Each structure stands twice: as C-alpha cells, then as structure tokens.
Amino acid sequence: MDINTLLQGIIALLAILLLAPLFAGVINKQKAIFTGRIGAPVVQPYYELKRLLRKETINAGSSSFISDISPAVNLIAMVVAAAMLPVGFMKPLISFEGDIILFAYVLGLARFFQILAAMDIGSSFEGMGASREATFAVFAEPIFFFTIGSVAFADNLTSIYDIYHSIKLNNVTYIVFIVVCSISVLILAVTECSRMPIDDPNTHLELTMIHEVMILDNSGVDLFLYQYSSYVKLCIYAIVEASLFYPFAVQNSYVAVIIFLVVIAALATTLAVVETVTARFKLKFVPQYLLFATAIGVLNLLIYTFTK
C-alpha cells in the first residue's frame, strides 16, 4: 500500500467517524420537516454525545465486567468495519482478499457483545431486547451474504473494494441484479440499524424496543460509546448501499466523491421518508420481512446465474 492510498484511507475513516452523527442528524431533521415540525438542528447528535460524555456513569448492581467492556468492544468493532469500506469509491484503509467475511464477523462481534451486555444486567427489559436482537440476527446475517456475497460470486471476488469496483452497467440482467441487491441491502440496513419499520429509535416504551432497550441501563460514557457506535453503524450501512452506485462514478475521483455524497444524501432522505410514512411492524412480522429480503436475494442470484 503506497503512502497516498494510506492517507486516503485514514482521511476516509476520519470522515466516517466525524460525520456519522451528522448523518443521523440530517435524517432526524428531514423527518421533522416531513411531519410538519421544525425539529432539532442537524448537529443535535453531537450535543447529545457531548452531554453524555460529561455525565456520571451508573451501572446496574448485577452487571459484571461484560457490561464494562462491551461499549468499547462495540466501538472498536465499528471503527474496524468502517475502515474496510470504500468511502467515495476510494481504496479503503483495510482491503485484502477475503475482507468481506471479516467485515461481516466484526459486525457480528459487536452484536454478540451487545447481547451479552444486555443479558448481563439481569433485567427482563434488556433480556427481551437481547432475545429480539438474537432472533432477528439469525435472519439478517444471510441477507448480507446473499446481496454483497452474490455480487462477489458474480465475479469470483472476495475483497469489498474489488467487489464494488467490478460492478458494470453493460448488461440489462446485471443491472436488474444490482438493483434487487440494493433493495435487499436497504432492508438489511434498516434492520441492523434498528430503524423504522423494524424498530423506532425515538421510542421510549421498553416493551417494544430492540436496540434502545438493550442499552436501557447504560449511562454516561457507556451510553456515549453505544450511541456513537450506532451512528457509525448507520453510516457504515449507508456506505455499503451507496457503493453500489460505483458505475456512475468511474470518470474521475472528484465526480466520484460528489456522486457518493449525493447518493448518501438521497439515502438520508429515503430513510426519513420511510420513517415518516410507515408505522412500525408488529414484532412477529419482522422475521417475515427479513425472509422476504432473503427470498428476493436468492431468486435474484438464481435468475442471474441461469441467465448469464
């Protein structure tokens, strides 16, 4: 890896880490506008993070070292996953053959510790959230491999950067294949980031939450780390989706960055619209929703394979 690529990778990673809360703020602002409210400023997530950082930390009496280490494991897992993504379609900091598997399992590591930390509290509320997270993860993980994995399969590649850079728009079947993949990725992103219609990030009713209920008994710097990790995770899935638009950005790097930012902004608007016009699904319908994404992924792959 030459020095320019290294610097490019570091800048891209810093951009994700610095701008992740802004992305969440933009979604919230648009959602407020669509529902006829002024809403909080787009930098509100930064204020909230700053406030949390200055709060006293309160831990539940029954919590063990798992609750203590889990927020830090969550954040570092997200940072490493973010370092594997081609921000602005550029070469990421971490890129090698097989990194797609590492990417999936680094995100899995964060989820694993979050479930354990939720169960560590010993409260039924966190237990319910952990149970839901574990159940939905069973259906969500295959979606990733049936979308990004099937793009990889189409060209026999295993590096995220190479996979995205192999996307071409010279074949109608392939275009349809990529469009359906992007729909599956969007469903996955909504699920993984606990957004509507799977989960409502603004709700405060313990019985209905997934992500928020798992961190219900966290405060201060622990809550800061969880919240910041969730912003980075949202940004990660937005980049996973936006990178599918690579074929429109092959001309030069400046155009690529502009197109990338436009797609990210469009995604923020899409999420805001979806969250405005849809109600939350009943929890029993969430697995069906995820199986739908898996089914279209499987069909998409089979149709592409047999018509190639």
Place this chain on the structure above:
Amino acid sequence: MKNYYPLLMLISTVGLAFVGGLAVACFTKINSIMFLGDERKEVKHFHVSVYDYLSLGIFALLCAGIGFYPQPFVRVINDVAGKSFMPGSSSPALLNINWFYISLIFLAIAAGFILIYLCKLGINKKYGRKISPAWGCGYERLNPRMQYTASSFADQLNTIAKTVLGYHKKIKPPAEIFPAKNRFESHADDFVDSKIILPLFKRIDTFISRLELLSYSDIRYYVAFILVVISIYSLIGFLWI
C-alpha cells in the same frame, strides 16, 4: 457446461451465516443464563479445581490462537475438504487470503479496545461512577426470580420454527383476578427423534412383538428352529454352488 461450484459455495456460506446466527443465539443464551445476572438461589458449596480451569483454559487458548493466527488450520481444513469430500473442486479463495492481515486486524482490535477502555476509565474518574439497581419501570422490588429465563430468551426463535421443533407450551390460565401460584412449561421436541426415529422403532417393536408366538419355554422347540434355519442356509448354499 456451466461451473456451479462458486454458487454452491455461496449457498454454503449463506447456510453457514444462518448457522452462525443460531450459534450466537444459543451461545448468548447459555452463557447469559449460566454466568450473567444474579443467581436465583444462593450457591453455598461451589468449588472448581485448578485442573478444571486448566483443561478448559487449554481449549480457550486454542480458540484464541486460531482466531489470531488461523492460516495453518485453514490450510488443513481446505486440504481435507479438497481431497476427501470434493476432489478437484477445492477453492483457492481461502488459501489466497492473506491471513497476516487477519492477525494484524485482531491485534489492532485488541489495541484499540485497550485505548478506548483506558479513555473510558479516565472519563469515569473525572465524572464519577456509581452502582444502582436495574431499571424496573417503576417497580422497585426487583429480585433475581424476575430475571429473564433461558426459555423466554429462546421463545421467539422457537415460536418461528415451532412446526419443525414441535415447540409447545403448557400454562394454566388464571382463574381469578389476582394472580395465584401457577405453573408454566415449554418444550421443544426433537423433530427427527419424535417424527422419524421413535415412530420407526415403535413399528419395529410392534412387528417383533408379533414374533412372540415363536417364544416357547421348551428348549426342544429352539433346537428344532436352529435345525430348520441350518437346513434353509444349507439349501441356499447348495443351490448357490
């Protein structure tokens, strides 16, 4: 002819992802119920010998070792899969992975974790940290019996797959307004066991029980049976030659 081997590999990977998701659910359930939260009853006599820790520690170290430096183990698995199960179809993808990166990234994760944790300790020192009871949604008298159970944790997943698992619950509906002592049971039958193996053995058992008419207390009948069987075998042997 098209080569569908990569497609097969992708479907296998997706299957593994599904199994991986189930493994996470199972491991978090077992680990959480055994080690996390508070014990329901006070455990008075509990002793684990050094040798118990040592034997489990070896497995834990092996797991960590494979995680940090997986290359030799992946090579062995790839060779076994390539030579024994799918001769000539071994994928070079696993061997092409530069496993040094994996080791480096795991070290980076460990280093990053230590850094974030130290920062967290510093912030806690500055702004304080205290212990408090868990959030009870207004109910103040939480006790260990109210903690989430393993059955509740697995309930949603079991309900989704209830047809295959034969998952069923037994609960008596409350008869009065105020809750009284009640009982709840949930079971998941083994599909293969309850629908295939046990019915099969039951039919075999029924068939064999019909042969009971051959069971006599007089030893001479048995000698006669042996002679008949030997005669049949001899006849078969004679006709075979």
